[in-house]
Each structure stands twice: as C-alpha cells, then as structure tokens.
Amino acid sequence: MSEYKTIFGKAVKALASDPTDAGAEGQIWYNTTTGSFRTVLATGAWSSGAPLSETRSELNGAGTQTAALAAGGDPGAAPAVTTATEEYNGTGWATGGAMPAGKHAAASGGTQTAAFITGGYPTGAANNLTYEYDGSTWTAGGNLGTARRGFNGCGILTAGLAVGGFFDPPGVAQTLTEEYNGSAWTSGGALNTAIVNSAVIGTQTAGLSAMGFSSTLPGNVSTSEEYNGSAWSSGGTGNSAKSARGGSGLQTAAIVFGGGIPYVSETELYDGSAWTTSPASMGTARSAFASAQSATQPTALAAGGATPSRTAITEEYNFSASVVTAAAWSSGGAVNTARYGTAGAGTQTAALIAGGFPNPVTAATETYDGTSWTEVGDLTTARMYIGGSGTQTAALATGGDQYPTPRYSVLVEEYNGTSWSEQNDLPTQNKNMGTCGTQTATLSFGGSTPAATNVTNLYDGTNWTNTGHNLNTSRFSLRGAGTSTAALANGGSPVLSTTEEYDGSSWTSVNSSISGFDAHSSAGTQSAAAMFGGLPGPTVTTNHYDGTTWSSAPNLGTGRYYASLGPIGTQSSALFASGNTGTVTPATEEFTGETTALNYKTITTS
Amino acid sequence: MALFIYGTATNTGKGFFTAEDRRNFHLRGFPGDVWVIGNNEKGAYWLAEKNGVEKTKAEAQAIVDAKVAEAQAAWDALPEEQKTDMNPRPTQITLP
Numbered sequence: 117m118s119e120y121k122t123i124f125g126k127a128v129k130a131l132a133s134d135p136t137d138a139g140a141e142g143q144i145w146y147n148t149t150t151g152s153f154r155t156v157l158a159t160g161a162w163s164s165g166a167p168l169s170e171t172r173s174e175l176n177g178a179g180t181q182t183a184a185l186a187a188g189g190d191p192g193a194a195p196a197v198t199t200a201t202e203e204y205n206g207t208g209w210a211t212g213g214a215m216p217a218g219k220h221a222a223a224s225g226g227t228q229t230a231a232f233i234t235g236g237y238p239t240g241a242a243n244n245l246t247y248e249y250d251g252s253t254w255t256a257g258g259n260l261g262t263a264r265r266g267f268n269g270c271g272i273l274t275a276g277l278a279v280g281g282f283f284d285p286p287g288v289a290q291t292l293t294e295e296y297n298g299s300a301w302t303s304g305g306a307l308n309t310a311i312v313n314s315a316v317i318g319t320q321t322a323g324l325s326a327m328g329f330s331s332t333l334p335g336n337v338s339t340s341e342e343y344n345g346s347a348w349s350s351g352g353t354g355n356s357a358k359s360a361r362g363g364s365g366l367q368t369a370a371i372v373f374g375g376g377i378p379y380v381s382e383t384e385l386y387d388g389s390a391w392t393t394s395p396a397s398m399g400t401a402r403s404a405f406a407s408a409q410s411a412t413q414p415t416a417l418a419a420g421g422a423t424p425s426r427t428a429i430t431e432e433y434n435f436s437a438s439v440v441t442a443a444a445w446s447s448g449g450a451v452n453t454a455r456y457g458t459a460g461a462g463t464q465t466a467a468l469i470a471g472g473f474p475n476p477v478t479a480a481t482e483t484y485d486g487t488s489w490t491e492v493g494d495l496t497t498a499r500m501y502i503g504g505s506g507t508q509t510a511a512l513a514t515g516g517d518q519y520p521t522p523r524y525s526v527l528v529e530e531y532n533g534t535s536w537s538e539q540n541d542l543p544t545q546n547k548n549m550g551t552c553g554t555q556t557a558t559l560s561f562g563g564s565t566p567a568a569t570n571v572t573n574l575y576d577g578t579n580w581t582n583t584g585h586n587l588n589t590s591r592f593s594l595r596g597a598g599t600s601t602a603a604l605a606n607g608g609s610p611v612l613s614t615t616e617e618y619d620g621s622s623w624t625s626v627n628s629s630i631s632g633f634d635a636h637s638s639a640g641t642q643s644a645a646a647m648f649g650g651l652p653g654p655t656v657t658t659n660h661y662d663g664t665t666w667s668s669a670p671n672l673g674t675g676r677y678y679a680s681l682g683p684i685g686t687q688s689s690a691l692f693a694s695g696n697t698g699t700v701t702p703a704t705e706e707f708t709g710e711t712t713a714l715n716y717k718t719i720t721t722s
Numbered sequence: 723m724a725l726f727i728y729g730t731a732t733n734t735g736k737g738f739f740t741a742e743d744r745r746n747f748h749l750r751g752f753p754g755d756v757w758v759i760g761n762n763e764k765g766a767y768w769l770a771e772k773n774g775v776e777k778t779k780a781e782a783q784a785i786v787d788a789k790v791a792e793a794q795a796a797w798d799a800l801p802e803e804q805k806t807d808m809n810p811r812p813t814q815i816t817l818p
Contacts, residue, residue: 164745399746400760425725425818429748444741447733457808473809487736501808519804548808564808593808609807635808651810656750673739674751678808698753698793698812703733708741 120144128153134716141437144719153719156437160383160396164442165417165430166208166668169630170200173422176224177362177406178231178249181417181432182206184408185228185249188236190220192426197238201249203228204408204417204430207710208660208667211630213253219245223269223278223316225296225409230273232257232296237265241284246301248273258300262292266329268316268363270409274298275320277343280311280328289331293343295320305347309339315363315372317409321345322367326386327375329359336377340386342367354384354391362407364416364433371414371433376403379423383433385414400429441711445658445672448691448704449488453480456696457548459504460637460680461511461531464691464706467684468492468508468531473500474700477519481536483508484691484704493535497527503551503560504682509533510555512575515546515563523547524566528575530555543573543582548635550596550605551682557600559618562608564592572618574600587623589614593635593650597661597683598642604661606647607633615661617642629666631657635677639690639707646687646707650677654697658707660687672705726818727759727766728782731774743768750818753789756782758817783817790815 121127129145140156147154168186175189184204191198197218202209215233222236229251235242242265246257260278267281276296283290289312293304307325314328323343330337336359340351358375365371368388374380381398384391398418405421416433420426434440455472462468465486472478479498482489499516506512511531518525524545529536542560549563556577563569570587573580591608598604601620608614611632616623629647636650643663649655654675659666672692679695688709694702726748731738732755739749747760747768757774759765769776777785793812797805805811 400748423725441741442745444744446741446744447738448736450733450735517808523803670744671750673744673749697751698790698815701733703751704735 134714136714138437138714140714155717155719156714157717158435158437159715160394160414160433160435161439162383162396162398162431162433163440164399165204165432166670167428167430168202168209168420169211169428169668170198170202171426171428172198172420173404173426174220175406175420176222176233177408177417177419178224178226179228179408180410181408181415183228184417184419185212185231186406186419187224187233187249188215188219188222189420190426201254204419205665205667208669209430209630210665210667213249215247215254216256217245219243221265223267223281225269225271225276226273232269232273232276234260234269234278234296234301235264235267235281237284242282246296258296260301261294261303264290264292266312268314270316270318270323271320277304277316277320277323279316279323279325280307280314282312289329293348305343307341307348308350309337309341311337313359315361317363317365317370317372318367324351324367324370324386326351326363326370326372327354327356327358327361352386352390355393356380356382356384358403360403362405362416362418364407364410365414369414371416373416373433374398374402374405374418374421376422379403396433398431400427400431402427437715438712439715441713442670443688443708443710444670445692445705445707447673448706449484450702450704451482451489451694452491452702453478453482454700454702455694456678456700457500457502457517458680458694459502459511459513460682460684460693461504461506462508462684464685464689466508467691467693468511469680469693470495470504470511470513470531470536471499471502471516472694473519477517481531484693495529495536496538497529499525499527501547502681503549504680505551505553505558506555512555512558514551514558514560514575515542515549517547524564528580540579543580544571548592548681550594552596552598552603553600559596559600559603561596561603561605561618562587562591562594568592568609572623585618585622587616588625589616595633595636595638595647595681595683597638597640597645602642604642604645606638606645607636607650609634611652627664627666629659629661630668631655631659633659637679637692638683639685640683640687644687646690648672648690649675649679649692649695674701674703674705676701724761727761727769727776728779728817729757729759729769729774729776730755730782730785731757731769731772738772739768752786752815752817753793754785756786756817758782779817786815786817
C-alpha cells in the first residue's frame with residue numbers, strides 16, 4: 117500500500133483544530149481533537165439571498181451574481197406588467213431606474229451597468245422594442261428585426277444574442293437568432309429546432325441554447341444547440357426536458373436550473389459535450405425567473421419567477437470551498453408582558469425594553485440575555501411610544517404618551533442596570549420620535565408634539581438642548597440608528613421611505629429606503645443600518661442601508677408594528693421584540709447576518 | 723402540488739423557528755397562531771415537530787379572520803382618545 121507521504125511528499129499534519137484559511141482546500145490533516153482525518157472540498161450549492169422587493173415572474177436578468185439586474189416581469193396584479201428594475205450587489209436588491217414601458221417574457225443580456233432588454237410584451241402582441249441600461253437609466257436602443265416574446269438572450273450590450281421565441285400571431289416557436297451590436301439587430305444563423313424559452317448562455321460567438329419548449333415537437337425538450345457566431349450545431353442532450361430555465365456560465369462550462377412545467381429545482385451542468393445532474397438543487401422549484409450570467413465559472417443567481425404563484429425569492433449558486441450560510445430572522449425568547457410602543461436599547465444578547473401599551477400603559481421593564489427576558493425595575497412613570505437609546509445597563513427613555521394624560525410627555529429617565537431615575541425634561545413634549553446614541557449622548561429627532569415635528573434635541577447626560585438642526589421632513593413614527601454625531605433617520609407616518617443623515621451639524625436627505633416604513637423598528641449605525649417591520653400590513657419587510665444604498669434583506673417571520681422604539685443591536689445582529697400584529701404579541705425575533713465558512717469534510721473509508 | 727401548508731402552532735419562543743428553518747422553507751406567522759409554511763419536506767416536518775395542526779387554507783383564513791374581527795371589536799370599544807393614527811384599527815389580512 118502506498119503511503120500518503122510517498123504520494124504527496126509530505127506527512128499528514130496533526131492539528132488540534134481545523135485550519136481556517138482558504139489554502140486548506142484539497143489538503144488533508146488529522147484533527148487530534150475529533151480524532152478524524154479532515155479536508156476541505158469545493159462543492160456546488162444553492163443558498164438563499166435577499167428577496168426581490170417586487171414579486172413577479174417572466175422578468176429578465178443581466179449581470180453577475182454580485183452585480184445583477186432584474187427588470188420588468190409580470191407582478192400578477194393589473195396591469196400585469198411592471199417597469200420596475202432592481203439591482204443586486206450580492207447581498208440585497210436596491211431600486212434601479214424604471215424602464216420606459218413595462219415588458220415581460222423578453223430577452224436580455226449584458227452587465228448591471230450596460231444591459232439590454234428586447235422584445236417581449238406589455239400586453240397583447242409581442243413588440244420589437246429594445247431598451248438599454250447604463251446603471252441608472254433605460255433608453256431606447258435599436259429595434260429587433262422581428263417582434264417576439266418567450267425567448268432569452270446572452271452576451272453583452274455591444275455583442276448580444278436573442279434566440280428563438282414566439283411570433284404574435286400565431287404563437288408558433290421560431291428558429292430566429294438576432295445579433296446586437298449596441299445599436300442595431302441583424303440576423304444570425306437559424307436554430308436547427310424552433311424553440312421557446314430556452315436557457316441562453318455564453319457569448320455572441322460562443323453561445324448555448326439549452327432545453328426549452330418547441331411547438332414543432334411534443335412540448336418541452338432536453339436538447340441543446342451551440343452557436344459559433346454564424347451557425348447553430350447540436351450540443352449534448354440534457355437530463356430534464358423543461359422550459360423557462362435559468363442559465364449561467366460558458367458554452368463549455370454551463371449551468372441550467374429550475375424550469376417547468378411541472379416546476380423543478382434541478383440543476384444540470386454542461387462541459388461542452390455532456391450534461392450531468394448536479395446534486396445541488398434550488399431551494400424553491402420554479403420557472404420564468406431572472407438569472408444572472410457568469411463569464412468565469414458557474415456561479416448563478418435566480419430571482420423571482422413562478423412556483424406557480426409569483427415569488428420574490430432569490431437564490432445563489434456557488435461552486436466553492438466555502439459554505440455560505442444566508443442571513444435570516446429566527447424566533448427569540450418571548451417577553452413576559454406583551455406590549456407595543458416600548459423604549460428599546462442595547463444589543464441582541466443584552467437588550468432592554470421599557471413601558472408600552474398592554475392596556476393600560478405599563479412601567480414594566482425587561483432585559484434580554486439572548487435567550488430569555490427577565491423583569492427588572494419599572495420606569496418611574498408608565499407610558500408608551502417612548503424613545504429608547506443606550507445600552508442594557510445605561511439606557512435612556514425619552515418622552516412618550518402617559519395615557520390617559522398627558523398624551524405627550526416631557527419625561528426623561530435613565531436606567532443604571534438596576535433602576536430608573538427621572539432626569540431633566542425634554543425642551544418640549546414629544547412621543548413616537550426617532551432616537552439613537554448613548555445614555556450620555558442621545559439624539560431625539562422628529563416625533564409628535566402632537567403636530568409632526570422636525571426638531572432635533574441632544575441630551576448630554578444632564579441637559580437637553582434644541583440643536584436647531586431640524587430634519588428636512590417633519591414626521592413621527594420614524595426610527596433612528598447610529599450615534600448623536602452620525603445618525604440616520606428613516607421612514608415615518610404615513611408610510612414614508614424618506615431618509616436623512618445627520619453629521620452633528622445638519623440633516624441631509626439621502627437615498628430613500630426601498631420600502632416605506634411607519635411604526636417600524638431599527639438597528640445598527642448610520643453606515644450599516646437595518647429597518648424592519650411596521651406598517652403597512654403589518655409588514656415583514658427588512659431593508660438594509662450601507663451608508664449610500666438601500667437593499668432588501670430577509671423578511672421577518674411575523675409582521676408587527678410598534679415593536680421597540682430605539683435601535684437594538686446591529687445590522688447583522690438585530691432584535692425585534694414584542695409589538696402589535698393586530699393583537700399584541702410577546703414574540704421576539706433575532707436577525708443573524710450571512711456567514712461564510714470552509715466546507716470541511718471528514719474522510720471515511722466507506 | 724400546493725405551494726403552502728397552512729397550520730396552527732403556538733410560538734414557544736427561542737428555537738420555535740430557527741434561521742436554518744427560515745432558509746429551508748417559507749414561513750410567515752399571522753394572528754391566531756396561524757403559520758403559512760413552504761410546502762416541502764422540511765416545512766411539513768417543522769409543523770409536525772411543533773405539535774402544529776394542519777389546516778386547509780380556508781380554515782386558516784377563518785382563524786385569522788376571527789382574530790382580526792376580535793381585534794377590530796376590541797379597537798372599536800376603545801375610548802375615542804385611544805383611536806389615534808398611532809393605534810390604527812386592525813385591517814383584514816388575506817393569506818397567500
């Protein structure tokens with residue numbers, strides 16, 4: 117028997133723990149703690165990503181997995197076509213420029229900042245209109261030679277391909293191929309088999325059309341064809357006859373996935389001659405979704421589609437030595453007194469809520485250790501809609517509603533980890549404001565006095581000062597994140613997406629959140645913030661902010677409004693405590709951000 | 723195959739649904755301890771493991787409707803000064 121040292125030139129290392137650097141891929145070591153031989157293997161796997169903001173099917177995609185575009189589609193509700201464009205950064209979707217007119221079942225290609233979408237239809241018959249995207253705006257491009265729908269494209273803006281599709285009328289599959297040079301479409305070689313909704317992959321001179329629906333054959337086919345820039349030739353036959361699949365990669369290293377009907381989650385890989393079914397399946401079987409292309413290796417993206425219900429679900433495929441664990445909300449410990457409109461402070465594993473409305477208003481305070489809530493010292497004055505800030509052991513409760521009277525409070529209390537004590541009053545009565553910062557540097561902005569206000573007050577641990585730095589938009593039910601000198605204000609009544617940043621001297625209007633928020637909750641900092649829940653609905657929506665751009669993030673399990681006022685935790689480790697679903701709930705949810713770890717395998721003899 | 727399973731299950735707090743559950747199947751909670759669950763093997767197992775009771779969509783909708791109606795009646799009975807725009811009347815919820 118050969119020894120490893122003879123084959124590899126080195127002995128197997130004995131390590132107390134698994135190495136964490138990527139260089140461990142393909143290496144073998146003996147883990148002395150677990151008593152096993154270990155290695156790191158690259159495998160293909162699908163993982164969930166943040167959902168699209170707009171649920172839809174028959175939408176089009178472009179770009180790559182970490183810089184993708186999703187445009188148009190059928191949202192289901194009248195007029196059953198959308199102009200919406202969303203941009204994916206590998207983490208979440210942000211709003212892009214709207215198309216001049218909605219379309220679905222079109223063909224597309226290119227990158228996130230240089231894309232084309234052509235053909236398809238808004239309603240009725242297919243058209244030949246092409247739109248080009250520059251990363252912010254869609255403009256008209258050259259018209260297709262033949263108007264059609266139910267087809268796909270590949271390539272780049274200046275060297276694109278559109279393959280197959282339906283004429284209208286009569287709705288019969290076609291062999292047409294057209295090539296785009298960034299300004300005009302010209303005829304390319306005809307497919308050998310007329311096809312609709314095939315997965316189209318690769319480049320204008322090395323393209324692949326895989327599977328699809330052929331009206332000249334009995335339904336879906338598993339065949340593929342390869343394009344060399346002038347003519348199509350037969351490629352390998354796949355394992356699953358489906359149409360409206362997603363595709364990515366190259367003519368010689370392709371991946372196709374999903375499709376229907378029936379809706380499947382299967383993934384197939386192509387090496388330029390033969391198809392193999394991957395052990396990796398999509399989490400959600402579907403067809404007619406947006407997929408992004410990869411020019412280097414088979415990474416892929418699937419967003420939206422039909423299941424058959426329309427969906428906003430996003431999934432990512434990676435062939436990697438790393439395992440990506442997607443972000444998600446999970447259930448936390450239930451609070452002892454279900455309520456809404458509480459002050460919130462602290463972190464996910466050291467949080468505090470105080471006050472709120474379980475009818476009547478309560479002074480109850482509870483702390484969370486990441487597992488369970490414990491009742492601690494009460495507020496000196498029961499109230500609701502209180503601004504919260506600080507930490508679990510050094511919190512501040514600002515203003516509120518002392519129902520039955522006064523409905524707008526000037527009261528301020530500090531918590532020292534054991535008990536609350538009343539401090540100097542707010543300059544003016546206020547409730548349901550945005551708050552952030554520490555116990556000795558809290559910023560309070562906006563709120564209801566009862567009129568919606570834009571005033572910003574600063575607490576220095578002793579006194580409040582009206583900074584004179586007013587919000588640009590007066591509002592209440594807004595929420596904050598960050599510090600007293602780097603704050604973020606988002607949302608407000610009635611369901612606003614308005615966002616402003618504060619630098620210690622003024623508020624500046626910045627990009628609006630993707631979703632409107634009202635009576636929601638928050639976490640994080642000015643440059644890494646999270647907003648979630650609230651009205652309308654109540655909603656399960658979560659949006660993340662990176663200091664410039666908003667993106668969608670995984671949804672809450674249960675939508676509710678008026679959970680805690682005042683940020684708790686960070687963008688990647690947030691807490692959503694109690695609140696109102698229509699009925700008051702004690703439920704808590706915890707957000708865990710995306711993590712990446714090496715794909716360790718234990719080597720066995722079997 | 724139906725897209726969702728409908729059921730009732732009592733949220734027992736920490737661990738009732740995990741981040742892995744959320745990655746494995748669609749899950750959304752509604753009033754009345756109603757849960758709409760992605761119809762796959764893991765989703766079905768989750769409901770069973772939580773001692774949940776599977777319902778038809780119509781049954782689940784009826785439970786939600788009853789809870790919303792109850793909440794609306796409670797809201798209607800509130801003193802007028804509590805019926806503010808910060809305490810909106812619960813609205814009808816339609817299950818997906």
